[in-house]
Structures are given as structure tokens and as C-alpha cells.
Amino acid sequence: MSGMSEALAARIREVGNDLPAVAALYANAQSAPAAGSVNVHVDLSYGPHERHRLDLFTPTGVAPAGGWPVLAFFHGGGFIRGSKAHRQNIGHFLTRHGYAVVLANYRLAPQSQWPCGPQDVAQVWQWLQDNGAEFGVNGTRVVLMGESAGAAHVAATALRAAFQPPGWNIRGAVLLSGPYNARLEGKARKQFGIDTPDPRNEAYFGSDPAMWDSASTVDHVSSAPFPLLIGFTQLDLVQMQVQAGELFARLVSQHGFSPELLVLPNHNHFSQGFSIGTADTSLSTPLLTFLEAVTRVT
Secondary structure (H helix, E strand, O other): OOOOOHHHHHHHHHHOOOHHHHHHHOOOOOOOOOOOOEEEEEEEEOOOOOOOEEEEEEEOOOOOOOOEEEEEEEOOOOOOOOOHHHHHHHHHHHHOOOOEEEEEOOOOOOOOOOOHHHHHHHHHHHHHHHHHHHHOEEEEEEEEEEEOHHHHHHHHHHHOHHHOOOOOOOOEEEEEOOOOOHHHHHHOHHHHOOOOOOOOHHHHHOOOHHHHHHHOHHHOOOOOOOOEEEEEEEEOOHHHHHHHHHHHHHHHHHHOOOOEEEEEEEEEOOHHHHHOOOOOOOOHHHHHHHHHHHHOOO
């Protein structure tokens, strides 16, 4: 089975983009790791803030020459909430396929605002360079992945050279259903059904349109092309569908990128992440294919 069951698809359409309801649908769907199959290091510090904590998942056994390739994942939560604990399924799933996985918390609004997100992503990357070898992880085979707000943070870091530390090098990035144009979201709230004031974006980007301009990654791409997978879902929030299309179009037509474009049938904004590690492989299969292509030893 590669796609979701008809019964689950019907339930996802019924509950809509309601996070607790979607989470309940997947409560027993994800397979637990076999005993002794994964090492988990919890709440490792990558910076001074209390949210600067990451969990590192590695396969058991002897690491390959040079260390495990690694996916660093950044959760969603509308810039104001969320936790690495919500996506442990990604760590459990990918370690079975020979990858190390970092699940990172990052600073949240309104206490912390733009550009703390890309700064934190860059700090996680730097932590992997400085500490990865201690855990059998190869810091030169890093892929970044983000979901929703986490995708916005990954996009800003990976596509804007100003946020990249010296020696920056990633093998690729995966962006799922993220906001990449703060100005568009601020000016099209009626069309997108976004409240005014916006409890999420304004908490992070502020209410000054000039700040929206500076935070809109689609307008500030300055990185050389690299492998990229941009995804959204059939039942996604409309603003995420629009912005995924805009980012894809801009990267292709103006910046020489050739990203992969993934549209997940039957999923909504929240269900796609929960599907990883279940019988529904509509996201996990293309994710693995992408990782295998970009992290292979060259």
C-alpha cells in the first residue's frame, strides 16, 4: 500500500486542518522502533536559549565510513508553538533506513522575532559541524527539512546567504507547506482567511510592512542552486499552496534552480507529517528517494 486508505482520506476531509483532530487520527498508526534499533540523545544544547535544544537519533551498529548522513528537521507551529517531540516518527523512520536525524526546537514568537528562525537553523547546522563526529554523524552530508513555520526558517537559511555561517554546505533541503512571502500574507488576509491582527505572523514578523518586505524570502534569494524538494498538500491551507507555487516559480524562472515539486493527494496541512512511518508512503517514499540521491558519497 502506497497511499492512504479511503477511510482515512474521508476522515481527513471531515476533520479539516484541525491539528488535535488530525493527531488523533494517527495516534496508533505509526510503527514503534524495534528494541535496540535506535540511539536517542535527548535535549542536547546547541545554543544559550532554553529552546536551543535538539534530539539526535542515530542507527545502532557501526557507522559507515565518514559517519551517518543526517536530516535536520524543524517542526511547525505558526511561529508561536510546537515541539520537536511531535515528530519523533521521523527519527524512528529514517534511522531504519540508515540516516541520523536531528529534531530541533527553536525560539518562538512573540518573545523572539524575525530573524531568530534562520539564525537558529544556522546554529543547528554549526552544531553538527562541531559535534556530529562525536555521535558518528557526517557533517558534510546534511539535509535540512522543515514543515510549515519550520519550512519558512529552513528556506530563509538555505536560500539567503546572509544567514549562512562560514563553510556553509548542505546537500539539499525539503520544504513542506511553508510561508515564504510575509508581505503577501500580510496583504491578502481576507483572501486567505487570516485573522487581523494575525496572531501568528505578526507575532513573529511584526506589523511593520517594511519588516514584511525584508522577511519575504522569495524576494531575497541569494544562494547558488542546490537540490530542493518543495511540497504542499491537496487539502492544504490556501496560503501555503499559493506560496509553494510562487517560490517554485521564482526559483525556476529567476534563479536557475530546478526543484522537485511534490503535491500530496488527500493530505492536509497537518496530516502529511504524521504519515511518515505509517503504511501511507506517499510522503516517505519521495523523501527517501530525495535523500538517497543527494546524500550519496561522491
